[in-house]
Amino acid sequence: MDWTSVFKTTPRLSASKCLQLHCVFALAAFLMVPPSQAGDTTSVPSPLPLTDHDKPLSQYALRSWDTRDGLPHNSVNNIAQDRDGYLWLATWEGPVRFNGREFTVFDDLNVLQMPESGVLGVVADPASRSVWFSGPRGGMTHFDGNQWQGMDIAPGFVFQLARDHQNNVWAAASSGGVARYTGQQRTRVYTTDDGLPEGFVYRLYMAPAQGERPERLWVGTSGGLAFYDAASDSFIHDTSFPNEQVRGFLLHSNGMMLVSSENGLYFQNNPGEPFVPWPDIANSRLHGPITALAEGPYGGIWFGTFTRGLGRITASGLSWMDTASGLPNPQVLSIFKDRENNMWVSTHSGLVQLRDALFTSYTETHGVQGNFVRAIAEDTQQRIWVGSNQGLSVKQDNVFTAAVADPDFSPISILAFAATADGGMYVGGYNKGLFKVVDGEVVAQLNRDHGLTRNEVRGIYVLTPQRLILGIPSGFAVVDDTPDGFELVEEYNDPAGRLPATVTDVVLINHTQAFFTSTMGITQVNMVGEPDAWQFEHIDLAAFTPARNAFSATLHEQQVWFATDRGLVMYDLNEQRWHWIGREQGLPFDKYFNILFDEQNNLWLGSNRGVTVVGGDSMAALLAGVQSQVQTFHFREAEGLVSSQVNTGGPSSLRDSYGRLWFATALGVSKVDGFEFSQSDVVPPTSVIERALADGKPLHSGASLSADTQRLEFYFAGLGYRMTDHIQYQVKLRGFDSDWVSQDQQVSTQYTALPPGEFEFLVRSRYPGGVWSEPANLQFQRQPQVWQTLWFWVLVVSAVVGLVYAVFYWRTYQLEQTERELKRLVAEKTRALELLANEDPLTKLANRRAFDQRVQQEVARAKREMTPLCIAIIDLDHFKAINDSFTHSIGDSVLVQVGEVLTTNLRNVDFIARWGGEEFAVLFPNATPQEAKVVCERLRDAMAATRFKQLPEGWKVTMSIGLTELVQGYNYDKALVDADNALYRAKESGRNQLQIAKQLT
Structure with a gap:
């Protein structure tokens, strides 16, 4: 097929048609090209070794964006990153800039200077703010950080761009080969006469210089592979690669060159060697079109496909991520690794970020028996046990398996754990009582058949190696573990209220002292002697906290900490003093279910809204009275937590022998190795000032503001993508602020009524606990008033x-x-x-006070001269939509122009005033209702025909009018009511019309 002729006969195609044609070509190429022959496999070299330190794809934190989040189109064709750190996306609805929070779309063809808004290729200069885009119909444009400038048209569709170290830009054209650009000018077009195997060029790749490999431009065509030879200014066809459509390139950090095609993956270990198929291609796992290639953060080879989603090759083999594991669409268009080693995957259903996040999560796909996890524990063999609503799992050697081999044991809903002394586990169930599991078998059981009132065991607490306390809905039970099995000592339920009805946790201070938590609060227990002699003292929480429900407790350094429905409660054993820490002290939420301390004494709090970390140093400072707020950091799914719903359980969180923290959630179990609040080694995000406004108008660096300037607004961003929602900001207005001002996560700030002088606005950003970035700055000055x-x-x-x-x-x-x-x-x-008292400060029209005074004068004159007098009230239609869509500053400028239009079209004797908001009032002296109606209709027509430059094309401002006559002896207030009623009827009748008071009709 002659691709050039096809594109010449279809010069104008919509974005959707382009995509359809693109897919048709891809399918045609796949069907037309015969599969390559591997040849004698005994002579084929093996790929260079890859690392094996990467986690499974399913354990990367995944986040996705689509049109609901601001993307103009769900298909993202290519991705690049500029010097500042912005991500640039090539979409069918124009170039898009992404700062981690919001998308900025550039789709004005007059600004882009392109024949069509759809873009296919993008390349950025890492040393400047320059970004180049290409698209259908040969469109090429360049953005220098401030302005767009169109470039010479390329032949046909331009699927991809590349840039060399001499700042030449190369374009992969569908009709004519490869075009080279210097600046904005197209300086050369290379075709099959210049060595290209085919004229349909689909992919370009500028491989950087590495070891023995020089910088080299690789070209993928519909019929094979070629590279550019600078000495001859032509291309050399690499005949070792099959004559099939090239889909992707990657120069790996180990020196291996990889090229993908319609039929799989090929590699070249050293320059000059032939390309050979990847060994696994014979296993049919790595077949079909491989659409994109990238190197992952740990050296794995990431690749995209049309049908199977995302794949990755490491030393341990091949792994996949598809729609079942979170990918929004199985058709991968592009893969990109940013400066922070986040992986970005573009699909036909949006943009995806895969990040090596803080948390690692495990679900049913990893062998966990059920995703709704309620309990988690560690046994004496350092194995992790997980209990869910569907069974019992144990983790050993990084693999989860069923903890009990007997199929009759599952499914069972697990609520509680406690480790036995012999490497087993006590297990509490929702409806089967208490079990003891050793070596995969149930060796003892206690339930209703053995004397328990109910089979629901919510907590298990080891008092001695032979004695247990069970938390049950009716209170608690004491159980002995004997060689013959469990023996129920006694069950306790105190109707007098000293003992909680439902025990949720027990924390042992020593063998004779404990605290019980429940839905009724906290009870201190003196456990001297046999259980029937124990003494219970219910803590009066109301004396120092509004908390009522206590969900869990933990003992840490002579302090007993309780997670409650109103923050944290702590009892200091040394001081014998209670403390309460809630929202007023800096906690973001009220209700927490569990508490863990890490090795740095930071507190980890589980809740239905994620995991909150409280800095240990800040908590100590709070308790010492040095500061009034604690430092917190909040984690959700974006940080790898499998679900923000951390459950209650017995226990539902754990710090294991290695210092790792575990949390039971509604969708699986999540693990974290710890979090350093001091992250001085983390590169801070680049700070940028995205927009600055002075009284609603753009403010540029170096500007001189008039003395009348009242309000300054600054909008900024930290271009980091590891934890975008948690980036912290500080601002300083040099010449006004003496020190940096914390903004937390706010990305804007305002200043009003600044004194005259020279100023410099600075903003810096950081990840929590990390170092601050270099500040972005904007300088300006404000002129003084004459008297200043x-x-x-x-x-x-x-x-x-x-x-x-x-x-x-x-x-x-x-x-x-x-x-x-x-x-x-x-x-x-x-x-x-x-x-001033009689003038509206915005429109410079008379105000309502002046109108009332003028009415009195005109009424007296009308009575004296026996002349008619009419009053009209005018209201702008749908003015709220203008304020909501374009800000109040735009609405104010519209009101000023409205006042000018009304004044211009009135009679010289008429009197107009701004009545309030978007309402105006007009007096018509010596005018009958018919004469006043003529003037009102003229006003309405003039307003509807006026073009407001502040508003986009197509927006019109119309108005509704109510008219009445103030006749002799007629009360002025009554006339206003009649005019207002007429205005109401004009609104109800469809707006943009005049209605006359009913007594005049």
Whole structure:
């Protein structure tokens, strides 16, 4: 098929048609090209070794964006990153810039200077803000960080771009080969006459210089592979690669060159060697079109496909991620690794980020028996046990398996754990009582058949190696573990209220002291003697906290910590003193279910809204009275937590022997190795000022603001993608602020009524606990008012001195002159104040006060001269939509222009005032309702025909009018009511019309 002729006969295609044609070509190429022959496999070399330190793809934190999040189109064709750190996306609805929080779409063809808004290729200069885009119909454009500039049209569709170290840009064109650009000019087009195996060029790749490999431009065509030879200024066809469509390139950090095609993956260990198929290709696991290639953060080979989603090759083999494991679409278009080693995958259903997040999660796909996990524990063999609503799992050697081999044991809903002394586990079930599991077998059981009131065991607490306390809905039970099995000692339920009805946790202080937590609060227990002699003291929580429900407790360094429905409660055993820490002390939520301490004494709190970490140093400072707030950090799914719903259980969190923290959630179990609040080794995100406004107008660095400027707004971003939602900001207005001002996670700030002077706005960002970035800055100055200048005060002082001198000689005469001057100034000030009191400050029209005064004058005149007098009330239609869509500053400028239109179209004798908001009132002296109607219709037509430059094309401002006549003896307030009722009928009748008061119709 002649691709050039096809593209010449279809010069104007929509974005959707382009995508369809693209897919048709891909399918046609796949069907037309015969599969390559591997040849004699005994002579084929093996790929260079890969690392095996990467975690499974399913354990990467996954986050996705689509059109619901601001993407203009779900298909992202290519991805690049500029010097500042912005991600640039090539979409069918134009170039898109992403800062981690929001997408900025550039789709104005007049600005882009492209024949079509759809873009296919993007390449960025890592040393500058320059980004180049290509698209259908040969469109090429360049963005230098401030402005867009169109480039010479390329032949046909331009699928991909590449850039060399000499700043030449190369374009893969569908009709004509490869085009080279220097600046904005196309300097050369390379075709099959210049060595290309085919004219349909689909992929370009600028391989950087590495070891013995020089920088080299690789070209993938519909019929094979070629590379650019600078000496001959032509391309050399690499005949070792099959004559099939090239889909992707990658120069691996180990020196291996990889190329993918319609039929699989090929590699070249050293320059000059032939390309050979990847060994696993014969296993049919790595077959079909491989659409994209990238090297992962640990050296794995990431690749995309059309049908199977995302794959990765490491030393341990091949793994996949498809729609079942979170990918929104199995068709992968591009893969990109950013500077922070986050992996970005573009699909036909949106953009995906895969991040090596803080948490590692395990679900049913990893062998866990059920995803709704309620309990987690570690046995004496350092194995992790997980209990869910569907069974019991144990983890050993990084693999989860069923803990009990007997199929009759599952499914069973697990609520509680406690480790036995012999490597087994006590297990509490929802409806089967208490079990003892050793070596995969149930060796003892206690349930209703053995004397328990109910089979529900919510907590298990080892008092001695032979004695257990069980938390049950009716209270608690004491059980002995004997060689013959479990023996129920006694079950306790105190109706007097000293003992909680449902025990949720027990923390042992020593063998004779404990605290019980429950849905009724906290109970201190003296366990001297046999259980029937134990003493219970219910803690009066109301004396120091509004908390009522206590869910769990833990003992840490002579402090007993309780997770409650209103924050944390702590009892200091040394001081014998209670403390309460809630929202007022900096906790983001009220309700927490469990508490863990890591090796740095940070507190980890599980809740239905994720995991909150409280800095240990800040908590100690709070308890010591040094500071009033604790430092917190909150984790959700974006940090790898499998679910933000951390469950309650017995226990539902764990710190294991290696210091790792485990949390039971509604969708599996999540593990974290710890979190350093001091992250000085983490590279901070680049800080950028995205937008600055002075009274609603753009503010540029170096600007000189007028003395009347009232409000400054600054919008900024930290271009980091590891934990975008948690980036912290500080700002400083040099010349106004003495120190940095914390913004937390807020990405904007405002200043009002600044004094005159020179200023510099600075913003810096960091990840929590990390170092601050270099600040971004914007300089400007504000001009002083006349009375704020030095020369003004020099003149004032000179005048005062002259006045004193004149008084000395002509005292009497000067006193008279002064008196006259003061009277004149008072009169002028009085007139000025009267003018201000009667003028609307925005539109400069009369205000309502002035209107009321004028009405009195005109009514008196109408009575005196027996002339008619009409009143109209005008209201702008749908003005709230303008304020909501374009900000109030745009709405204010529209109101100013509305006042000008109304004034221009009134009679000279008419009087207009701004009534309030978007309402105006007009007096028509010596005008009958018919005459006033003519003027009102003229006003309405003029308004509907006015083009408001502040609003986009297609937006119109219309108005509704209510008109009435103020007849002789007619009450003015009644006339206003009639005019307002007429206005209401105009609104109800569809707006943009005039209605006359009913008594006049």
